[in-house]
Amino acid sequence: MNQTRWDHTRIPPQNGKLAVVTGANSGLGWHISLQLARQGAHVVMACRDKARALQAMEAIRAEVPGARLSFQALDLANQQSVSACAAALSAAHSHIDLLVNNAGVMFLPYALSADGFEIQMACNHLGHFLLTGLLLGPLGRASAPRVVTMSSGFNHYGRLPQEGFRGSPRYSRHRAYCDTKLANIVFARELASRLAGARSHIVSVAAHPGYASTNLQFGAANVSASRWLASLNRAAMRVSNALLAQPASMGALPALYAATDSGVKNGDYFGPDGLQESRGYPKLVDAPRRALAADEVARFWALSEAATGFSYGDATLGRESGHGAVRLR
Numbered sequence: 001m002n003q004t005r006w007d008h009t010r011i012p013p014q015n016g017k018l019a020v021v022t023g024a025n026s027g028l029g030w031h032i033s034l035q036l037a038r039q040g041a042h043v044v045m046a047c048r049d050k051a052r053a054l055q056a057m058e059a060i061r062a063e064v065p066g067a068r069l070s071f072q073a074l075d076l077a078n079q080q081s082v083s084a085c086a087a088a089l090s091a092a093h094s095h096i097d098l099l100v101n102n103a104g105v106m107f108l109p110y111a112l113s114a115d116g117f118e119i120q121m122a123c124n125h126l127g128h129f130l131l132t133g134l135l136l137g138p139l140g141r142a143s144a145p146r147v148v149t150m151s152s153g154f155n156h157y158g159r160l161p162q163e164g165f166r167g168s169p170r171y172s173r174h175r176a177y178c179d180t181k182l183a184n185i186v187f188a189r190e191l192a193s194r195l196a197g198a199r200s201h202i203v204s205v206a207a208h209p210g211y212a213s214t215n216l217q218f219g220a221a222n223v224s225a226s227r228w229l230a231s232l233n234r235a236a237m238r239v240s241n242a243l244l245a246q247p248a249s250m251g252a253l254p255a256l257y258a259a260t261d262s263g264v265k266n267g268d269y270f271g272p273d274g275l276q277e278s279r280g281y282p283k284l285v286d287a288p289r290r291a292l293a294a295d296e297v298a299r300f301w302a303l304s305e306a307a308t309g310f311s312y313g314d315a316t317l318g319r320e321s322g323h324g325a326v327r328l329r
Ligand SMILES: NC(=O)c1ccc[n+]([C@@H]2O[C@H](COP(=O)([O-])OP(=O)(O)OC[C@H]3O[C@@H](n4cnc5c(N)ncnc54)[C@H](OP(=O)(O)O)[C@@H]3O)[C@@H](O)[C@H]2O)c1
Pocket: 022, 023, 024, 025, 026, 027, 028, 029, 046, 047, 048, 049, 052, 074, 075, 076, 077, 078, 102, 103, 104, 105, 106, 123, 150, 151, 152, 153, 208, 209, 210, 211, 212, 213, 214, 215, 216, 217, 219, 251
């Protein structure tokens, strides 16, 4: 990447493209949707709350009159909802050009998802692992498809679960979040490698936003044990966001670059170029060393397949016409 100060004004035209953005109603997902819609993409906003999604669409249309937007229900922490979302998208669209695995939760206290997995891992990793697998068919039918997965600089502090995804009630909610963000970058890169191995034209890349002012920091505050503690946490987050964070519009840039620039290569990872990758414009960044341990990655991938019931080895990529169907190993 040899461009400097890449921003949303350099996004190429997206007319005729279909983009699916998870967690599109808030923060980075909203800005990613806004900029894709501004350049002419049809953006499917895959969100867990319809009212919040409709409000977010209205806010985009206030900036981009005539923006092509649709709502798709998706609760990533519930695998039945993920499967229903993928089925609805596959039925409604002949192909998908772009999938942005953006939605996330942070620092939540221990809880189990509908499927019995630790809630942060269920939402941030397992939901996206399953959704992406189920959408490989329609992605494969696009001419230049991409999957962008949102990680975090916190991935450097994570470890890959090696025994399963239930966590433990004694777990650290901060560590657990870091684990999910390591899982995101590992997923993006391992998918890239499997796609390349299968000679698929689908590109898998990752991004992280640095520190951006969004609603993410308030999720944990809102479930604090007492109302007093919740208000204190919210106040602390507001101060921290105001003093230290960059705007969400800037935090969205690495993912937007990953999603749209013509120079992006399978397996690339982008983050901000300033102050320890906490702010700034997109640049190529290094994945944490822990993302590179092949045996751990293989075990983690197998565990993810077991937890979701989805085997990437059995997935057929939809290039039936002209190119022949290809399969992932
Ligand atoms: N902001 C930062 O500084 C920062 C730093 C590093 C990484 N990130 C990553 O950036 C991504 C976006 O976060 P953000 O900062 O934009 O936070 P945000 O404003 O809180 O947005 C998160 C989005 O995810 C959605 N979501 C949460 N749980 C979901 C579920 N079970 N199913 C479907 N959607 C769900 C939320 O929906 P609701 O509105 O319904 O809750 C919301 O739309 C996350 O993956 C986060 O880890 C952010």
